[in-house]
Amino acid sequence: xxxxxxxxxxxxxxxxxHQLMGARCQNCATLYLPPRPLCPNCYNExxxxxxxxxxxxLAAFTAIHIGPRSMITAGYDRKNPYCSGIVRLAExxxxxxxxxxxxxxxxxxxxxxxxxxxxxxxxxxxxxxxTILAFExx
Amino acid sequence: MANKRLGRxxxxxxxxxxxxxxxxxxxxxxxxxxxxxxxxGSVNKGLDPTDIEAFYLGNYSSDxxxxxxHNAPLLADWVGLTPRPAVRIEDACASSGVxxxxxxxxxxxxxxxxxxxxxxxxxxxxxxxxxxxALATAGDVLYEIPAGFTFPGFYAAMATAYMDRYGATPxxxxxxxxxxxxxGALNPQAQFGSRIADIMTAKIKKxxxxxxxxxxxxxxxxxxxxxxxxxxxxxxxxxxxCSPVSDGAAAILLASEEVAxxxxxxxxxxxxxxxxxxAALHARPELTTIGAARWAxxxxxxxxxxxxxxxxxxxxxxxxxxxxxxxxxDLGFFAPGEGYIAAEEGxxxxxxxxxxxxxxxLKSKGHPVGASGAGQVVEIWKQLHGAAGxxxxxxxxxxxxxxxxxxxGQTCVVHIFERR
Numbered sequence: 001x002x003x004x005x006x007x008x009x010x011x012x013x014x015x016x017x018h019q020l021m022g023a024r025c026q027n028c029a030t031l032y033l034p035p036r037p038l039c040p041n042c043y044n045e046x047x048x049x050x051x052x053x054x055x056x057x058l059a060a061f062t063a064i065h066i067g068p069r070s071m072i073t074a075g076y077d078r079k080n081p082y083c084s085g086i087v088r089l090a091e092x093x094x095x096x097x098x099x100x101x102x103x104x105x106x107x108x109x110x111x112x113x114x115x116x117x118x119x120x121x122x123x124x125x126x127x128x129x130x131t132i133l134a135f136e137x138x
Numbered sequence: 139m140a141n142k143r144l145g146r147x148x149x150x151x152x153x154x155x156x157x158x159x160x161x162x163x164x165x166x167x168x169x170x171x172x173x174x175x176x177x178x179g180s181v182n183k184g185l186d187p188t189d190i191e192a193f194y195l196g197n198y199s200s201d202x203x204x205x206x207x208h209n210a211p212l213l214a215d216w217v218g219l220t221p222r223p224a225v226r227i228e229d230a231c232a233s234s235g236v237x238x239x240x241x242x243x244x245x246x247x248x249x250x251x252x253x254x255x256x257x258x259x260x261x262x263x264x265x266x267x268x269x270x271x272a273l274a275t276a277g278d279v280l281y282e283i284p285a286g287f288t289f290p291g292f293y294a295a296m297a298t299a300y301m302d303r304y305g306a307t308p309x310x311x312x313x314x315x316x317x318x319x320x321x322g323a324l325n326p327q328a329q330f331g332s333r334i335a336d337i338m339t340a341k342i343k344k345x346x347x348x349x350x351x352x353x354x355x356x357x358x359x360x361x362x363x364x365x366x367x368x369x370x371x372x373x374x375x376x377x378x379x380c381s382p383v384s385d386g387a388a389a390i391l392l393a394s395e396e397v398a399x400x401x402x403x404x405x406x407x408x409x410x411x412x413x414x415x416x417a418a419l420h421a422r423p424e425l426t427t428i429g430a431a432r433w434a435x436x437x438x439x440x441x442x443x444x445x446x447x448x449x450x451x452x453x454x455x456x457x458x459x460x461x462x463x464x465x466x467x468d469l470g471f472f473a474p475g476e477g478y479i480a481a482e483e484g485x486x487x488x489x490x491x492x493x494x495x496x497x498x499x500l501k502s503k504g505h506p507v508g509a510s511g512a513g514q515v516v517e518i519w520k521q522l523h524g525a526a527g528x529x530x531x532x533x534x535x536x537x538x539x540x541x542x543x544x545x546x547g548q549t550c551v552v553h554i555f556e557r558r
Contacts, residue, residue, distance in 0.1 A: 133285070
């Protein structure tokens with residue numbers, strides 16, 4: 001198994017390889033997404049990388065009309081809103097992500113509990129591109 | 139958790155605030171001096187400022203908002219407190235609620251008899267995009283902000299979970315905004331001294347005088363449903379669901395119960411204090427409640443030996459309208475899922491059985507984030523002293539509560555005050 005450190009940097013490297021990776025505690029078996037170097041459940045320091053299926057459901061969402069600068073740079077604004085949400089993954093953990101495929105014009109039509117699957121966005125950040133974790137409605 | 143108690147009794151003996159609003163040309167320092175002067179005026183037996191032994195300042199980010207770090211000693215100097223220790227406390231929007239708790243513990247420890255607690259934020263100098271980004275740093279910048287979340291977005295997401303679970307609608311949230319504007323219109327220190335109806339009338343008059351098409355809203359709800367009058371920020375949170383960008387400061391004087399009566403005839407005894415922390419929003423098992431608020435509330439009620447029903451006046455953290463509804467449930471005023479019904483039915487208005495945010499709350503009074511927790515205490519001070527003017531609540535008010543949240547609920551601090 002990978003010997004990458006359980007850091008955000010490693011998590012981001014995996015995203016660039018289009019892999020959604022969590023960390024599982026080797027003592028109490030709790031699965032963490034994002035990964036962590038210390039299990040806050042049992043305080044054990046032995047964790048192992050584990051690939052997630054990328055399947056989940058929508059727990060909460062919003063259609064954002066006024067975003068942070070990073071989203072404005074990516075082309076979103078009042079005329080082109082986007083959805084962010086919280087995804088409950090099939091394996092248990094939850095994560096924040098941009099959600100594609102939701103109705104941004106009539107957001108009341110979107111359903112909490114909708115099935116989602118992971119996608120990897122290459123987001124334009126000025127000169128650079130960054131791989132961003134996102135989900136889309138199945 | 140054992141029922142912990144303070145080492146000795148501590149009381150609020152004075153409280154005051156600057157006006158909250160947008161004040162070009164005034165620095166955070168200027169606003170804090172105004173708050174200090176107002177606080178000094180409230181100490182009815184007189185305060186010799188040299189008796190103050192330490193200073194605890196709540197401030198979220200003078201660094202980002204004003205380009206000024208290390209502001210506690212600067213403010214201490216501006217109100218004549220140097221060389222006494224001056225400490226800045228940062229817990230996002232709960233900074234001055236937490237500073238209050240630190241001040242209380244310092245007096246309870248026996249180290250000091252009299253301490254000053256303050257809160258300050260000067261937000262309006264930055265363009266709105268920079269304010270959004272500065273506030274976003276109170277979220278998880280590695281895992282939440284890259285997902286596109288903003289603070290209105292976080293609370294909007296909680297709102298969708300709440301609507302899905304309990305059947306609330308965007309109108310439920312709007313009812314909180316209408317109520318808090320009604321209250322703020324009676325508070326001369328509030329940022330918005332006007333009801334929604336007054337704002338409608340002003341916009342209609344302006345349209346008429348300029349020869350523009352005149353809007354035809356027939357109710358406050360019709361105005362709030364109008365995308366132009368009340369634009370969407372993060373569905374379902376619209377502009378009038380969000381607290382504003384604000385400048386302001388507040389100051390509170392604490393004293394041990396041994397010396398409190400040498401400063402004032404009517405101290406407010408701090409009988410309950412609780413604080414808790416929590417993970418980022420996505421990592422919590424439930425999105426329709428703020429766990430840290432429930433924890434902090436339970437600690438404060440247990441220390442005070444009272445029940446939620448005993449509280450007469452409460453200032454809760456309504457950074458967004460949805461947040462007030464959740465707060466009233468987390469604090470035990472209403473059962474989970476019933477807070478929105480209470481808001482719609484007017485139970486939380488000045489005339490209802492459970493008045494919430496008589497000051498206008500953060501929504502209407504204003505939300506200079508690091509000053510908001512201390513500002514809540516100023517309202518409790520006024521209400522429990524019968525000094526709240528037109529918005530004064532009736533009856534024998536003996537118990538007040540403040541509930542101050544940082545971030546999306548990573549921090550919450552609750553205090554309970556008693557007038558004996």
